[in-house]
Amino acid sequence: MLHGAADCVKILYVYYTQIIKKEAVEMEYILSERVKTLKPSAIREIFKYAADPSVVSLSAGNPAPEAFPTKAIAEISAKILEENPIGALQYSVTEGYPPLREAVADYMKKKYDVGRENDDIIITSGAQQVMDLLTKTVCNEGDTIICEAPSFIGSLNTFRSYRCRLCGIPVENDGMNLEALEKALQTEKNVRFIYIIANFQNPSGITTSLEKRRAIYELAKKYHTLILEDNPYGELRISGEDVPCIKSFDTDGIVVYAGSFSKVLSPGMRLGFTIAPKPVLQKMIVCKQGEDVHTNSWAQMVAHKFMTEYDFEAHLTSLREIYRKKANFCMELLDQYLVPGGITYQRIEGGLFIWCRLPENTRISMSEFCKKAVLNKVCVVPGNAFLTDEAEQCSSFRINFSTPTDEQLEKGIKILGKLATEVL
Amino acid sequence: MLHGAADCVKILYVYYTQIIKKEAVEMEYILSERVKTLKPSAIREIFKYAADPSVVSLSAGNPAPEAFPTKAIAEISAKILEENPIGALQYSVTEGYPPLREAVADYMKKKYDVGRENDDIIITSGAQQVMDLLTKTVCNEGDTIICEAPSFIGSLNTFRSYRCRLCGIPVENDGMNLEALEKALQTEKNVRFIYIIANFQNPSGITTSLEKRRAIYELAKKYHTLILEDNPYGELRISGEDVPCIKSFDTDGIVVYAGSFSKVLSPGMRLGFTIAPKPVLQKMIVCKQGEDVHTNSWAQMVAHKFMTEYDFEAHLTSLREIYRKKANFCMELLDQYLVPGGITYQRIEGGLFIWCRLPENTRISMSEFCKKAVLNKVCVVPGNAFLTDEAEQCSSFRINFSTPTDEQLEKGIKILGKLATEVL
Numbered sequence: 001m002l003h004g005a006a007d008c009v010k011i012l013y014v015y016y017t018q019i020i021k022k023e024a025v026e027m028e029y030i031l032s033e034r035v036k037t038l039k040p041s042a043i044r045e046i047f048k049y050a051a052d053p054s055v056v057s058l059s060a061g062n063p064a065p066e067a068f069p070t071k072a073i074a075e076i077s078a079k080i081l082e083e084n085p086i087g088a089l090q091y092s093v094t095e096g097y098p099p100l101r102e103a104v105a106d107y108m109k110k111k112y113d114v115g116r117e118n119d120d121i122i123i124t125s126g127a128q129q130v131m132d133l134l135t136k137t138v139c140n141e142g143d144t145i146i147c148e149a150p151s152f153i154g155s156l157n158t159f160r161s162y163r164c165r166l167c168g169i170p171v172e173n174d175g176m177n178l179e180a181l182e183k184a185l186q187t188e189k190n191v192r193f194i195y196i197i198a199n200f201q202n203p204s205g206i207t208t209s210l211e212k213r214r215a216i217y218e219l220a221k222k223y224h225t226l227i228l229e230d231n232p233y234g235e236l237r238i239s240g241e242d243v244p245c246i247k248s249f250d251t252d253g254i255v256v257y258a259g260s261f262s263k264v265l266s267p268g269m270r271l272g273f274t275i276a277p278k279p280v281l282q283k284m285i286v287c288k289q290g291e292d293v294h295t296n297s298w299a300q301m302v303a304h305k306f307m308t309e310y311d312f313e314a315h316l317t318s319l320r321e322i323y324r325k326k327a328n329f330c331m332e333l334l335d336q337y338l339v340p341g342g343i344t345y346q347r348i349e350g351g352l353f354i355w356c357r358l359p360e361n362t363r364i365s366m367s368e369f370c371k372k373a374v375l376n377k378v379c380v381v382p383g384n385a386f387l388t389d390e391a392e393q394c395s396s397f398r399i400n401f402s403t404p405t406d407e408q409l410e411k412g413i414k415i416l417g418k419l420a421t422e423v424l
Numbered sequence: 425m426l427h428g429a430a431d432c433v434k435i436l437y438v439y440y441t442q443i444i445k446k447e448a449v450e451m452e453y454i455l456s457e458r459v460k461t462l463k464p465s466a467i468r469e470i471f472k473y474a475a476d477p478s479v480v481s482l483s484a485g486n487p488a489p490e491a492f493p494t495k496a497i498a499e500i501s502a503k504i505l506e507e508n509p510i511g512a513l514q515y516s517v518t519e520g521y522p523p524l525r526e527a528v529a530d531y532m533k534k535k536y537d538v539g540r541e542n543d544d545i546i547i548t549s550g551a552q553q554v555m556d557l558l559t560k561t562v563c564n565e566g567d568t569i570i571c572e573a574p575s576f577i578g579s580l581n582t583f584r585s586y587r588c589r590l591c592g593i594p595v596e597n598d599g600m601n602l603e604a605l606e607k608a609l610q611t612e613k614n615v616r617f618i619y620i621i622a623n624f625q626n627p628s629g630i631t632t633s634l635e636k637r638r639a640i641y642e643l644a645k646k647y648h649t650l651i652l653e654d655n656p657y658g659e660l661r662i663s664g665e666d667v668p669c670i671k672s673f674d675t676d677g678i679v680v681y682a683g684s685f686s687k688v689l690s691p692g693m694r695l696g697f698t699i700a701p702k703p704v705l706q707k708m709i710v711c712k713q714g715e716d717v718h719t720n721s722w723a724q725m726v727a728h729k730f731m732t733e734y735d736f737e738a739h740l741t742s743l744r745e746i747y748r749k750k751a752n753f754c755m756e757l758l759d760q761y762l763v764p765g766g767i768t769y770q771r772i773e774g775g776l777f778i779w780c781r782l783p784e785n786t787r788i789s790m791s792e793f794c795k796k797a798v799l800n801k802v803c804v805v806p807g808n809a810f811l812t813d814e815a816e817q818c819s820s821f822r823i824n825f826s827t828p829t830d831e832q833l834e835k836g837i838k839i840l841g842k843l844a845t846e847v848l
Contacts, residue, residue, distance in 0.1 A: 014590060025824040027676060027677045027678060027701065027703075029562070029703050029704055030562060030616065031561060031700070031704075031707060032560065032561060032562055032563055032564050032567075034560065035560065035561050035707040035710065035711065038707065038710045038711070039710065040709065040710050055584060060515075060780060061515075062515050063514070064516055065510045065514070068509065068513050068514075070505060070509035070510070073505060074502065074505040074506065074509070077502075077505065078498065078501075078502055081494065081497060081498040081500065081501065085492065085494035085495070085497070085498070085562075086489045086492060088691050088692055089484075089492050089497065089690035089691070089692040089693065090486055090489070090545060090690070090691060091484075091486050091489070091494075091686075091691045091692060092692060094464075125549055125694075125715075125720075126716050126717055128714070128715065128716055129715060130568055131714075131717050132714055132716075133716045136456065136458065136585070137456060137459050138453070138454060138455060138456055138458050139456055139459055140458075141565070143456075151642050154713070154714070156715070157714050157741045158712075158714035158715075160714075161560070161710075161714045162712055163731040184672075188440075192454065215602075254450060254451060254453045255527065262515075264823065266513035266514070267513070267514060267515045267717075267721055268511075268512055268513045268514050268515060268516060268720065268721035268722055269513065269519075269551075269718060269719045269721075269722060270717070270718070270719070277451065277452050277453070279451075280453055280455075283455060283459040283462065284580075285464065286459065286462045286463065286464050286585075287459065287462070287585055288582065289464060289578070290550075290552070290555075290556055290578070290581050290582035290585045291552065291553060291556045291582075291715060291716075292552055292556075292692070292694060292715075292716065293550055293552050293578070293691075294550075294554050294694070295694070295721045296692065296693055296694045296723055297692035298723070299692060299720055299722070299723075304552065373467055392752070401651065416662055420735065
């Protein structure tokens with residue numbers, strides 16, 4: 001399963017053309033309108049090819065291997081399979097394992113003041129499923145979703161899969177441009193929700209300020225639209241102070257909050273949750289029944305015991321320490337090797353990603369730079385993968401520092417730095 | 425969390441009216457057209473209320489608790505978390521864990537001659553996700569899906585969630601009525617696929633004959649439509665000979681096969697798979713990325729080791745023995761207590777369900793009979809829950825024998841028998 005650099009080039013750039021090839025069969029398959037233009041996520045496709053050990057991948061978003069509480073998970077799992085194997089292996093209810101729902105609801109209320117009387121919580125198969133279920137529940141084909149530009153490609157693809165129109169609002173260092181947001185709310189038709197990653201945004205790394213969070217909430221209220229607040233990285237703050245979640249202001253029942261266990265426990269377990277107004281949540285539950293009946297019961301029981309019988313806060317502190325070291329090391333490397341070549345970046349206060357920008361008037365485009373990087377055995381993600389219109393010009397690329405080892409990170413960034421000096 | 429018989433009545437019958445109540449909030453939520461009329465699965469709603477230990481539930485479809493290989497699963501899981509914890513807990517590829525895909529593909533090819541050069545296999549989050557992904561991939565809103573009448577409510581609800589039109593074909597003792605099927609293929613517009621559970625159908629218990637399987641395949645080919653062959657119970661044959669899967673005839677690339685680990689390993693692990701023509705499968709993969717990124721990696725690794733390092737065939741033999749005993753015991757009870765009261769049923773050769781029919785010209789309707797059963801503390805599922813048009817008249821109900829203990833089964837069927845004598 002090893003793939004060379006040529007494969008990486010292929011997978012990165014075939015993405016811009018057409019990835020699904022027609023098979024040589026006689027049958028002409030009729031596909032739905034919604035999937036005709038759908039393409040696989042560039043990033044997930046890259047994962048497959050970044051397996052070549054000679055390629056340094058700065059393209060993933062995987063938690064650091066040392067961040068998994070493997071010993072605790074093994075202990076808990078053994079205990080569950082000893083004490084209540086049928087509970088872990090049998091069918092369960094769509095809403096999720098009740099003790100886990102309760103533990104997460106308590107945690108979110110106490111720590112972040114998230115969740116009010118009109119809200120309820122369900123467990124989902126990763127936070128990705130929240131994006132899917134909400135879109136399915138509130139959007140007709142052709143309805144508009146406002147999102148940050150750039151934004152997380154996985155969510156954008158989910159929205160596209162329901163044939164929603166995407167309207168991207170440029171992101172500044174403290175969050176969306178409010179004038180552009182209000183204009184979009186005034187002029188776009190059938191805006192169903194504003195999608196926002198307020199903490200350590202993927203891919204830009206920025207954190208939306210408290211002032212802008214309040215303003216975005218007020219605008220959503222004024223224009224009668226919902227907010228989908230996606231917060232996968234919220235626990236991974238490495239500096240500065242926590243900013244209140246938009247959901248914590250939600251006296252009007254207009255915010256759907258998406259949370260994830262992927263970065264704090266394990267992404268392979270596929271556990272997420274949503275805290276949302278009950279009338280919306282009830283329809284999301286019906287949609288979830290039709291999608292996967294319920295989320296893996298065993299994983300839910302493991303997460304519950306990990307949250308309630310282990311020192312969850314101490315675990316989060318140790319994660320933040322791991323990522324603080326890695327992020328700071330990465331930013332030092334960028335300062336040393338990329339900044340002298342004219343590449344700039346926004347310093348981050350948490351999360352897993354750093355957004356790097358090529359200087360103006362370079363000899364080669366960002367796409368060409370990323371292509372050359374792959375040929376030099378470093379994978380990064382071209383920035384336009386994160387735009388609502390991928391054909392738009394973009395001079396940025398995303399790097400991830402959580403997945404590579406320190407040695408790989410140093411090697412990769414040195415190569416990017418050398419390349420920048422040579423070709424920009 | 426205990427609920428009395430009154431709650432059971434409520435949940436069974438509220439289903440026929442309107443289950444989602446409007447919350448007393450000011451916000452008017454705009455819901456998509458597709459979810460406005462969606463209702464929770466009657467059966468999954470019943471699960472929640474069948475928790476009252478004084479109620480005998482013959483309404484579920486859970487594997488028997490004694491059918492779980494709990495010791496093997498605990499051993500395998502401990503080994504995986506010891507040897508390769510990061511592999512089990514980290515992000516993985518959307519298509520599924522490659523060794524599991526290979527093991528299932530080999531198994532299906534060798535045992536059932538399922539899978540050809542133009543096919544590929546992916547792992548899904550339960551077989552339910554196959555219904556979802558295929559509908560999303562090939563159906564526009566308003567397109568038609570032909571299904572058996574009665575059919576599995578979970579799948580029907582998935583189809584409804586994409587606003588597909590359902591066309592039910594009456595099921596005879598050996599499968600769908602072929603004249604009605606051909607007429608539907610001639611007259612219905614935009615038929616995208618025929619949905620069929622050919623083995624021990626849920627809820628009717630019937631098995632489609634080889635002759636009809638071939639005829640259905642030829643009709644699908646003639647009218648240029650796909651077949652979705654859902655086979656969750658295929659391994660649970662208790663008498664008679666295996667009938668070849670429709671997918672085994674598929675030289676034309678028109679059959680999508682849905683398989684499940686829920687009845688042979690564990691439903692709580694949420695593992696299914698699909699073997700399908702590559703051009704369709706590739707779009708299903710993109711849709712899966714948007715729904716849940718990938719299926720729980722840990723569960724996939726457990727299933728792989730269970731299939732390849734344990735005696736999977738011996739496990740299946742032991743399952744068949746468990747269900748043979750339970751099914752035969754159930755049919756004896758029906759002969760003894762229900763048949764004298766005029767209730768008839770079709771003997772089964774496998775699966776988990778028996779379909780019971782009230783005699784003609786009874787004093788009370790099937791719905792009233794089921795309601796009285798709940799008041800007498802036995803839950804069964806009213807047959808019209810399984811129809812494409814639930815308002816249609818139906819004189820049958822479904823009972824399940826895998827979930828209750830022998831004592832519960834005997835108690836429940838005695839109550840039904842007494843009731844039949846008194847009220848029919």
